[in-house]
Amino acid sequence: MAVKAAGAAKRPGQLTIVIKLGTSSIVDEKTHEPLLPILTLIVDTAVKLRKNGHRVVIVSSGAIGVGLRRMDIDKRPKHLAQLQALAAIGQCRLVSLWDSLFAHLSQPIAQILMTRNDIADRTRYINAQNTFNQLMEMGVIPIVNENDTLAVSEIKFGDNDTLSAITAAMVHADILFLMTDVDCLYDKNPRTHPDARPIEIVDDISTLEADVSTAGSSLGTGGMSTKIVAARLGTLAGVTTIITRSSNPGNILGIVRHLIRASTTNSPSSESDDQKPNSLLSKTTCLNVTDASTTEDAPPPLHTRFLPSNDPIQDRYFWLLHTPSPRGTLYIDVGCYRALLNKAGLLPVGIVDVQGQFGQQDVVRLAVVEGGSPSGQDGRRPEGTPQEVGRAVVNYSASEIKRIMGHHSVEIVDSKYRAACRRAFAASRKVEAYQVVGSRKRTTNDAMASTATTLKGQPLEKPLLDALLRRRMFYTPSFEIYNGVGGLYDYGPPGCALQTNIVDLWRKHFVLEEDMLEVDCTVLTPHEVLKTSGHVDKFADWMCKDPKNGDILRADHFVEAVLEARLNGNKEARGQKVEDKDDAKKKKKKAKSEAIALDDAVVTEYEEVLARIDNYDGPQLGELIKKYQLKNPDTGEIPSEPVQFNLMFQTSIGPSSNLRGYLRPETAQGQFLNFAKLLAFNQSQMPFASASIGKSYRNEISPRAGLLRVREFLMAEIEHFVDPQGGKKHSRFHEVEHVELVLLDRDTQLSGKTETRKMTVGQAVKERLVDNETLGYFLARIHLFLQKIGVDLSKMRFRQHMQNEMAHYACDCWDAELFTTSGWVECVGCADRSAYDLSVHAKKTGAPLVVRERLDEPLTIEDWQVDIEKKKFGPQFKKDAKAVEDALLATTQEQREKMASQLADAGKVTLEVPGVADGKVDLKSDLVKIEFRKRVENTREYTPNVIEPSFGIGRILYALIEHNFWTRASDGGDEARGVLSFPPIVAPTKVLLVPLSSNAQFKPAVKELSQKLRRLGVSSRVDDSSASIGKRYSRNDELGTPLGVTVDFQTLQDGTLTLRDRDSTTQVRAAEKEILAAIQSLVDGTKDWATISAELPKFEGQEVEVATR
Structure with a gap:
């Protein structure tokens, strides 16, 4: 049965106050008699606080002291059994005394006895919170003591100072009073140093330099040092903690009045009345004792006040860090610790050792180990313990974690332990809480500029570019006259030619240059193949349907959006700032938030659900939807039960429909399954690479952003098979080690930053930023390929995947990301797939893929x-x-x-x-x-390892268009004309042939020139329309045609031609042979326009009309 804490709503100005009384405060150290005058004053003070509308909790020691008196024993015994017996005797008399004193003032009380073990379980902890809240709502004063009768050292709080701090955190107290035998803290011992100065305000407890030599009494277990510890716990929980003298309990009233008065005096008049109660005692409103003389009232009694943390630990995290006793320790490496600080995943590869025997749902310590396992070579743990950095609730036992620690998920072939790895470690839900200081989340689309820019640095107007692409038919929605289908596009002539040129260059750059073995495998793939590879399981999402409008919603995104909207509404109702935390990659639909205040317990419960959102399966998501009555904000309806939706297109192979199949989600599987034959074809020589170019399919839930997220797309993939022994070196690495790459590594992202580093691939491999030479070699080759086709290098970077975002088959991965109007877009992935694919297929089929x-x-x-x-x-x-x-x-x-x-x-x-x-x-x-x-x-x-560069041709093509787009003004300056400055090597059409006019005399010359260009392998297009030359050039500039040849009357006389450059619009004139040679060299990339214009005479005799459309 789910347990949730009851709401602890407070009226404006109402405080929750915890008063801790030590044994020496209420029992005489010598006679062991209760100090009735002080107890009476404490009762009177507590009742007055209640009458002023405040809620009061008393944490009281003294049971053993009172028991000593009852049994007429002089000294506190040392044996545990004797102490427990005295505690049982004294507790009975002590609570009777409290009840008698409070009864005189008609104030009901309740006794609560606790050990640490009572609240070590989260459910029991929440039950304790419920009890406290209900008692205080009823006007009762709870009196809390440690249950010394049953407690042993393993389950004790240690002292009642610690118990009081944990109680204050449990009840979300505003003030914790630690009553002691001194007025306040001093910078020196006042008993031996008359010049000792009181410490009145402690802003940062970590910088405290005070005399804490006061020891505990002969009856109690605490001293001043335990109060400092309690103050540290209290302030971390957001509680103002005060040390003052116990012999005058009336001080409490004066201090509370002073704090309220100081808050009212220093609060701006515009401040909202809806502030949370703790804001009453915040750093900005607390009045220093020495400033009290400026008020009309007398200064408050002397005391030391510890100001609450500006960033208090949430209730659940406080419980985890300070109440359960850890059953063991997970030793993690530095990289894993950085991931936890940024709320990334605790993956098995980050665990280097396990200590202790613990089971599921036990609490363990997290300790950081510098540089590997904490165990020595002889198996013994070295002296000293690595620093504890946090704690976690584990979902799996010590023995289960030991089986998979230190391994990448791709190395865990056994399906049982792969599943254990996913459930235990994926997406950081393995660690349910940890102490975090200044954590940040990485944003995937961090803008290197506020807006994308053109090739010439102009702000890129996306509507202008989109209009050009439609007008010139680079691509168009499929089945448009039937209203089209999302995520499906047809390429027009220029788009098709651009794609073909990119693929042709890719084939030359990789397949021919690297002697790769190209294969063309079938698109239809049987179910068993993709089941074994993991795609059947990994490509499934849970969907639900709105019963009113039929909208399909992704279940986890829906639950997340609605709960986040409710939490935002709660913040709005409380006058708090609401931050926009939309994830640009998820693009999930935002639910509208209503300003409705929620109980603190409900907020905690929602936050806990959101923290686990990646772990819920379909039925669990359905239960959450029902439990919280989550409604589609568009219709106000509760969606249907979630059902699984696989992102692969399923089909039947053959007429019987008995053989299930899919349209492949990647080309790689065909290459893996043909590995043995490819190895034989390569005469069993290693290493070698296969390559494949072909269509792949993914049934995207909500395709968007044009060619960037589609359901059918062209891929070009390489599978480079390499011997894992010897560090995956590459024989040609020396050829590219000088290539400079712009890198955004994993550690930088873990620190919450997005600054890139520029370094040579040789240096990156040397520093192990890039894991091995083969991976580094292909990163450099990818860089050179993208540079060759015309990608803007200032808008390209290589980003390393975080551990919790890598594909199920990868142990390391770098993406070549290109900056577009949609932000940073992954266009090429270069993954180290280890031996995952060959291993799982070999295990399934028994085929020797070795x-x-x-x-x-x-x-x-x-x-x-x-x-x-x-x-x-x-x-x-x-x-x-x-x-x-x-x-x-x-x-x-x-x-x-x-x-x-x-x-x-x-x-x-x-x-x-x-x-x-x-x-x-x-x-x-x-x-x-x-x-x-x-x-x-x-x-x-x-079994060979595989390095896989995978190219999304459609994404590269679109990014290339954006990177090469710019505008120039017409002659009149009233219109911007689009230009696509593709490099000649990939331009859809290389040469525009333009006869001066439609005069029939030019047709033979144009036809002959066109034939000669075709024989050279250069694509050309004739524009002999009646439009002016300027207009014809203008519309072909939009098509990205780099060169234009004009055939005029002089051509008919002497055979010379003019050659125009698209980007500069300058021209040269020369004989046909020289012009053809210039075109060939420009298209091949052996010369640029600057060289050609220096070699051939410039042509300035004919004014070319600059046209507008």
């Missing part, structure tokens, strides 16, 4: 080996013999060791074989022998 190479020297290995009695094995299992044999040979060394023992003891062993009989078969010792013996290996067998 490399075998002859060793220079034989290798002697000792291990458990399986011998099968073939003559008996076949007849025994018949058609299932192959399946049983495969399952037997697939066993691990650990399994074989256990099986050998079982064969020796029982003469048989049970083996799990899915699909055979009931899934298990018995193997007797006459069929199988398992022995530990030596064998000699002459060959080495290994």
